Structures are given as C-alpha cells and as structure tokens.
Amino acid sequence: MKYETVHDVTIPKIGFGTWKIGGGSRPDPKLDPVSLAALHSALEVGYTHFDTAETYANGHAEELLGRAIREMGVRREALFITSKVQPAHLKYEQVLKSCEASLNRLGTDYLDLYLIHWPRAGGKYEETFRALNKLVRDGKVKHLGVSNFNLKLLKQSQSLSETPIVTNQVPYSLSDRSYVKNGVLEYCQQNDILLTAYEPVNTGNLRSNKTLEAIAKAHNATIFQIALAWLVQQPRVITIPMSFNPQHIKENFDAADIVLTNEELTQLTNA
Ligand SMILES: NC(=O)c1ccc[n+]([C@@H]2O[C@H](COP(=O)([O-])OP(=O)(O)OC[C@H]3O[C@@H](n4cnc5c(N)ncnc54)[C@H](OP(=O)(O)O)[C@@H]3O)[C@@H](O)[C@H]2O)c1
Numbered sequence: 517m518k519y520e521t522v523h524d525v526t527i528p529k530i531g532f533g534t535w536k537i538g539g540g541s542r543p544d545p546k547l548d549p550v551s552l553a554a555l556h557s558a559l560e561v562g563y564t565h566f567d568t569a570e571t572y573a574n575g576h577a578e579e580l581l582g583r584a585i586r587e588m589g590v591r592r593e594a595l596f597i598t599s600k601v602q603p604a605h606l607k608y609e610q611v612l613k614s615c616e617a618s619l620n621r622l623g624t625d626y627l628d629l630y631l632i633h634w635p636r637a638g639g640k641y642e643e644t645f646r647a648l649n650k651l652v653r654d655g656k657v658k659h660l661g662v663s664n665f666n667l668k669l670l671k672q673s674q675s676l677s678e679t680p681i682v683t684n685q686v687p688y689s690l691s692d693r694s695y696v697k698n699g700v701l702e703y704c705q706q707n708d709i710l711l712t713a714y715e716p717v718n719t720g721n722l723r724s725n726k727t728l729e730a731i732a733k734a735h736n737a738t739i740f741q742i743a744l745a746w747l748v749q750q751p752r753v754i755t756i757p758m759s760f761n762p763q764h765i766k767e768n769f770d771a772a773d774i775v776l777t778n779e780e781l782t783q784l785t786n787a
Pocket residue numbers: 532533534535536567568633663664685686713714715716717718719720721738740741756757758759760761764765767768
C-alpha cells in the first residue's frame with residue numbers, strides 16, 4: 517500500500533467506499549449478508565481506510581461497518597474512518613447531533629476525518645465550522661475536510677477551519693476530469709490538501725480504449741486496476757473504490773502497488 521501524509525496525518529492511498537453497503541438512500545436488509553461479506557473481505561485483504569456517510573443507507577452503512585470491524589476484532593487505532601455530515605444538517609446543533617449519531621452507529625468514540633458531504637445552495641459555513649471546530653477540540657473528530665466543494669468554497673472552508681482542511685472528496689477518474697478543469701486538483705496539490713477521488717472506476721462503467729487495454733496487458737492487470745494506479749500515482753491524490761466482489765476488492769487494494777512509467781501516465785492522461 518502507498519500512503520499520503522499531509523500535516524500530521526497519514527492515509528492509505530486506496531481506501532474502501534461504502535455507498536451501496538446496506539442499501540441505497542434507504543436501508544435494505546436483504547443486502548446485509550453481501551454487505552457484511554464485502555466489509556469482512558476488505559478487512560481481511562488489509563484495507564484500513566474506510567469512507568462512509570450518515571446518508572449511506574440512511575446510517576445503516578455506518579452500522580454495518582462498525583459491526584464488521586467488531587466481528588473481525590480489528591483495533592480501532594489501526595483504522596482510518598471518514599464519515600460525512602449531510603447538507604440538511606449544517607446548523608450548529610445539527611452538526612454536533614449528526615456526528616454523535618455517526619459515532620454511535622459505528623461504535624467508536626472518534627472519527628479520523630469528518631467531511632461536509634455537499635455544499636448547500638447559498639450556504640454560509642460559519643456556524644457549521646463553529647461546530648466542526650468544537651468536535652475537533654473535543655477529540656470526537658481528528659481532522660476536517662469537505663466534499664464536492666469548488667475552489668471558492670474550498671478556500672472559504674480553509675479560512676473557517678481552525679485546523680488544516682485535509683481533503684476535498686470529489687469525482688475524479690480517467691473518465692471524469694471536471695475537478696482538474698476547475699482548478700481544484702492543482703490547488704490541492706499546491707496547498708497540501710488531499711484530493712480524494714470518488715467514483716474512481718466510474719461506478720463500474722469505466723470507458724475502455726486501446727491505450728488502457730495495452731497498459732493493462734503489459735502489467736498483467738485489469739483496466740480497473742490501471743485506472744486506480746493512474747490516480748494514486750498522482751501527488752496528493754487518494755481514492756476509495758467500492759465493490760461487493762471479493763476478487764475486485766483484492767484487485768483494487770493491490771492496484772496501489774502497480775508502478776506505471778511516466779510515459780504510461782502521460783499516455784493514460786491523454787487517451
Ligand atoms: N462524496 C460524495 O459525494 C461521493 C459520491 C459518490 C461516491 N462516494 C464515495 O466513493 C466511493 C466510490 O464510489 P462509487 O462506489 O460510487 O463508485 P466506484 O468505486 O467507481 O464504482 C463502484 C462500482 O464499480 C465496480 N467495480 C469496482 N471495482 C471493480 C473492479 N476492480 N473491476 C470491475 N468492477 C469494479 C463495482 O461493482 P462490483 O461490486 O461488481 O465489483 C461497483 O458497481 C463510494 O462507495 C463512496 O464511499 C462519495
């Protein structure tokens with residue numbers, strides 16, 4: 517596994533996403549067995565970085581993640597857990613309540629990273645950050661970040677946070693360069709902020725092409741692994757693919773160790 521260190525925090529370059537674990541926007545108990553199997557599989561393979569949110573299966577993804585961690589007997593300190601507060605809960609008391617609920621569902625007394633999941637239209641973030649800063653001071657949250665923030669909002673969040681903004685979690689993949697075009701990636705790289713790439717394999721619909729296929733063949737890897745390797749070889753970029761399939765879960769983890777040449781990186785960027 518490769519790691520990124522910014523400020524005083526070290527994070528595995530590839531973590532495990534939990535959107536669809538336990539349901540979509542609502543819990544779906546029928547999915548519990550496959551969801552728990554996927555989480556067990558991820559922990560067995562060696563993932564230590566998990567990404568979740570209060571909205572995922574309306575909190576049930578957090579419950580299942582907490583349960584899988586307990587069932588596997590993994591020490592809390594060995595893990596890096598991110599969760600997120602939703603845009604409807606950005607008032608002072610709501611943020612504190614949301615965080616407490618996430619901690620209870622996960623069965624932990626702190627989050628490694630807590631993000632604002634989405635900006636709120638016309639949103640002002642002063643009172644949100646008053647609450648987030650308190651959570652850090654109280655030790656309930658170790659680090660703060662944001663998600664889906666454009667450059668202007670990212671800079672605003674930096675000015676309101678008492679501790680460094682550790683990440684902006686945004687869509688980024690071979691198929692989606694919108695946060696390169698809007699300047700967020702470059703700003704993150706220049707300012708010690710991690711860009712956490714979500715939907716890194718384009719929700720499984722990665723567009724293939726001859727370059728990607730040839731590079732995959734040369735490394736005896738899948739196109740999905742090359743797509744992940746391309747992301748994590750970029751400075752300050754980390755990613756959080758999700759899968760229910762044990763083979764994909766292992767392949768995604770192993771993708772961190774694939775070493776692409778500078779020429780291959782350029783070819784993929786330009787393909
Ligand atoms: N902050 C936000 O607003 C936001 C938004 C979206 C997502 N996220 C986070 O980012 C995580 C990742 O995004 P995502 O889950 O939407 O998309 P993703 O990881 O790009 O794609 C997941 C899909 O790709 C397939 N897949 C994964 N690895 C594969 C592999 N090696 N080979 C073939 N297929 C593979 C999976 O199918 P199988 O199960 O069949 O492998 C699954 O259907 C989420 O789980 C969530 O934690 C955050």
